[in-house]
């Protein structure tokens with residue numbers, strides 16, 4: 001079993017910061033969210049893209065290339081096109097220094113969420129025993145705001161902005177436990193279209209009480225930049 005090795009000083013990893021490091025000679029990423037510190041492999045399992053600069057949403061890192069997501073706690077993919085997990089490392093904080101080591105074959109990430117050290121806190125090495133289940137994260141009752149919140153998790157991989165802020169979502173309706181979405185794409189030839197549709201479906205069907213999500217595409221009315229929110233415009237530098 002590999003020993004813990006000193007990776008970095010805690011003072012070099014500010015809150016909401018990240019640090020590219022090597023753990024056991026492999027490229028890895030340290031991410032700090034509040035007091036929690038995660039260490040994950042810095043290579044997307046879909047096509048080898050570094051995750052280094054990927055947006056972080058709800059304890060998940062988004063691959064900047066095609067939009068796959070990985071749970072920082074377990075490394076499991078939570079969004080296509082990735083289907084394989086990234087490695088996560090065991091982390092300890094000792095005297096203001098961050099130590100990490102690879103897991104052994106018997107130390108799965110899910111096990112360590114219950115009893116190991118999937119992550120450490122800035123205060124001490126502890127386990128994220130209070131990490132919410134996916135269904136709890138979105139609450140017991142799904143209202144329209146929860147549906148929109150789920151769709152905001154879907155990132156257009158070309159523009160790196162979520163589909164709601166881009167103004168791609170035209171209608172969201174619920175009937176019993178089925179959700180119907182009418183949306184568009186930034187252009188009829190958008191190569192990311194199938195991926196965006198699949199991700200929107202998956203994001204909604206992860207919600208408790210949603211049995212099925214149907215995503216329909218329309219090109220009428222066509223999308224224009226005028227549909228973007230101010231936040232999206234700011235992100236793209238459009239004034």
Ligand code: FES
Nearest residue numbers: 044046047063066
């Ligand atoms: S390389 Fe990461 S999603 Fe394709």
